[in-house]
Amino acid sequence: MNPQNTPLKTIFKFWFPLLLTWLMMAFEGPFLTAVIARLAASTFNLAAYGVAYSFALIIEAPVIMIMTASTALIEDDLSFRKLRNFTYALNIAITAIMLVVLIPPVFNFIVIDLIGLEKEVARLTYLTMLILLPWPGAIGYRRFFQGILIRSHETRKVAYGTAIRVFSMTFTAGILYTWSNIPGACIGAAALSAGVILEAVAARFMANKATKNIRKISRRSGSKDLTYRGIYRFYYPLAMTSLLGLGIHPLVIFFIGQGRHALESLAILPVVNAIVFVFRAFGLSFQEAGITFLTSGHENIKPVSSFAIWLGIAASAGLLLIAIPPFFTIWYVTISGLSSQLAEFARIPTQILILLPALSVFLSWQRSVLVAGQHTQPITLATAIEVGSIATIIFMLVQFFDFTGVTAAAWAFIIGRGLANIYLTKPVQMQKAILHKNKFIVHNN
Numbered sequence: 491m492n493p494q495n496t497p498l499k500t501i502f503k504f505w506f507p508l509l510l511t512w513l514m515m516a517f518e519g520p521f522l523t524a525v526i527a528r529l530a531a532s533t534f535n536l537a538a539y540g541v542a543y544s545f546a547l548i549i550e551a552p553v554i555m556i557m558t559a560s561t562a563l564i565e566d567d568l569s570f571r572k573l574r575n576f577t578y579a580l581n582i583a584i585t586a587i588m589l590v591v592l593i594p595p596v597f598n599f600i601v602i603d604l605i606g607l608e609k610e611v612a613r614l615t616y617l618t619m620l621i622l623l624p625w626p627g628a629i630g631y632r633r634f635f636q637g638i639l640i641r642s643h644e645t646r647k648v649a650y651g652t653a654i655r656v657f658s659m660t661f662t663a664g665i666l667y668t669w670s671n672i673p674g675a676c677i678g679a680a681a682l683s684a685g686v687i688l689e690a691v692a693a694r695f696m697a698n699k700a701t702k703n704i705r706k707i708s709r710r711s712g713s714k715d716l717t718y719r720g721i722y723r724f725y726y727p728l729a730m731t732s733l734l735g736l737g738i739h740p741l742v743i744f745f746i747g748q749g750r751h752a753l754e755s756l757a758i759l760p761v762v763n764a765i766v767f768v769f770r771a772f773g774l775s776f777q778e779a780g781i782t783f784l785t786s787g788h789e790n791i792k793p794v795s796s797f798a799i800w801l802g803i804a805a806s807a808g809l810l811l812i813a814i815p816p817f818f819t820i821w822y823v824t825i826s827g828l829s830s831q832l833a834e835f836a837r838i839p840t841q842i843l844i845l846l847p848a849l850s851v852f853l854s855w856q857r858s859v860l861v862a863g864q865h866t867q868p869i870t871l872a873t874a875i876e877v878g879s880i881a882t883i884i885f886m887l888v889q890f891f892d893f894t895g896v897t898a899a900a901w902a903f904i905i906g907r908g909l910a911n912i913y914l915t916k917p918v919q920m921q922k923a924i925l926h927k928n929k930f931i932v933h934n935n
Contacts (some may be wrong), residue, residue: 501797504778506569506835507645511652512771517766518659522681525663526674527827531610533757535674538614540760542679544739545615546622549588551736553580553630555728560637561778562785563724564698566707569716570638576721577634588623592616605611605749613755614675621679625686632690634699640778642700651692659685696699727866731873738827738877742884742902745897749888751835755895758835761826765812766843772805773850791859791922798855805847813840838899848905856914859921869918876910 510622525533546605556577597619601612621750632651639647663681746755752773776798783790812821818840822833857869880902887898 493501493555494518498714498793498800499539500796501779501790501793504643504645504777504782505797507649508640508775508779509772510649510897511645512775513768514649514656516764516768517656518682518685519760519767520873521660522663522678523761523764524825524827526678529674532674533753533832534608534611535614537607537611537753538618538760539606539674539675539678540756540763541611541615541743542599542618542622542675543760545591545684546625547589547617547736548733549584550629551631551732552729553577553626554732555638555725555738556630557582557633557640557778558728558781559721559725561640561781562723562864564704565716567705568889570704570710572716572718573721574634576718576725577630577802581630584630584678585623588619588626591861592620605744608753614673617673618675618679621676622683625683628683628686628690630695632686635701636816637778637833638700638704639693639828640699640782641652642703644696645779645781646701646836647696648693651696652691653694655685655689656912658688680793684709697722724866725863727859727870730870731866732868734873734877735926735930738880741881742899743882745881745888746899749895749898750892751896751919754835755899758828758896760830760837761822762829762839762843762900764844765821765840765928766809767881769805769809769847770850771808772808772847773799773852773854774803776801776851777854777858777861778856780848781861781897784858784862791925794869795855796897798851801849802848805851806845809840809847810844812845813837826842833892835896839896842900842904846904846907849904849911852911853907856911856918859918860914863921863924865917865921872910872913875913876906879909880906 523536523539526532526539529535551903556573560573591600594616598612601607601615602609607615636648636651640647659681662684663677666677666680669934670677746759749755780794780798783794791880811817818837819833822828822836823830826833828836851863853872856872859865860869865901883902883905884898887893887901888895891898893901
């Protein structure tokens with residue numbers, strides 16, 4: 491493959507269905523928080539939904555990168571079976587962990603004694619987490635098969651599966667909103683669980699042909715057999731990256747709970763996160779595309795890099811538009827259903843986070859270079875720096891500078907991400923040099 495065979499248009503066509511997938515997933519947050527905001531006791535339910543969702547995210551963290559592993563590692567029947575068994579073991583483990591958290595004494599100790607939630611918020615959080623019990627395992631299952639689809643250049647099918655998820659989530663939320671009297675946080679959790687379970691089933695069926703093609707391959711010429719130890723060495727840094735990255739959310743909630751305007755901050759945080767996630771999706775969807783093109787040809791570094799630059803500019807420009815006063819009111823008040831008073835708590839955090847989507851694209855590009863070279867350890871270290879910075883900054887801003895909790899969180903997120911980007915610059919440059927060297931060797935051979 492030469493550079494002319496991989497223009498930006500080719501990368502765009504491959505990446506765009508993945509973007510649609512992430513945008514459809516990003517739609518979940520604003521949609522569900524808008525539903526919850528229009529029901530009784532909206533502040534309590536928004537806070538409970540945000541807390542429960544954060545805990546569910548950290549519990550599912552070990553399986554988040556299964557799609558990356560599936561895209562990068564599966565080449566034949568043996569690697570398929572080994573990574574499938576590895577994925578199933580992780581799914582069982584994280585479901586067991588969520589069950590332990592739901593044991594009442596354990597749960598009460600975490601959310602009441604440690605975080606300090608009000609009893610009503612804690613009660614709603616427990617019910618919400620109970621409904622979310624099948625969610626982490628279903629995500630691990632579908633991400634395994636989505637990785638196979640991406641590796642097989644069938645990214646449109648990934649988008650089709652997510653469309654099924656969004657439709658079933660919307661349908662479930664609409665039915666429960668109209669015909670039930672259950673709390674809003676529980677409606678959100680039920681919609682999420684229904685959507686991801688159906689998407690997992692759809693992913694399995696849509697990957698059937700690609701799976702059969704892979705399983706026909708006994709072993710690729712010149713490749714080494716994939717072992718469980720090899721999977722562990724490749725995947726452990728990625729799992730720790732997700733665990734650290736998602737684990738910061740409960741910690742942020744803890745510090746917000748200790749700060750000024752705690753209830754309002756907890757209520758607005760999932761709404762702000764939802765709209766920021768829409769534009770972070772540009773970067774999140776780019777990582778697997780970058781890995782695919784970089785592993786298929788080292789000469790693709792330049793076009794992939796160029797694509798990432800334009801993508802980052804577009805992503806932050808979109809959030810900038812939302813932060814402008816007319817669009818800000820339309821989004822937070824008219825669409826999200828917040829009161830004008832509650833929406834004001836989101837104004838400054840939204841403005842602070844404008845650069846986060848661009849930094850997220852940059853991070854995905856950095857990770858794709860390192861994963862393509864199977865050099866994943868720096869990714870974990872960068873995430874540790876990001877998480878440590880976020881925890882330190884939000885603690886200082888809340889405890890010593892009396893910041894509103896959600897504003898302190900926004901500053902912490904943007905600074906932490908920037909420090910992670912800076913740290914990865916050197917490892918990425920070294921890996922690019924290795925890729926260029928390999929390209930030169932292959933060319934001369």
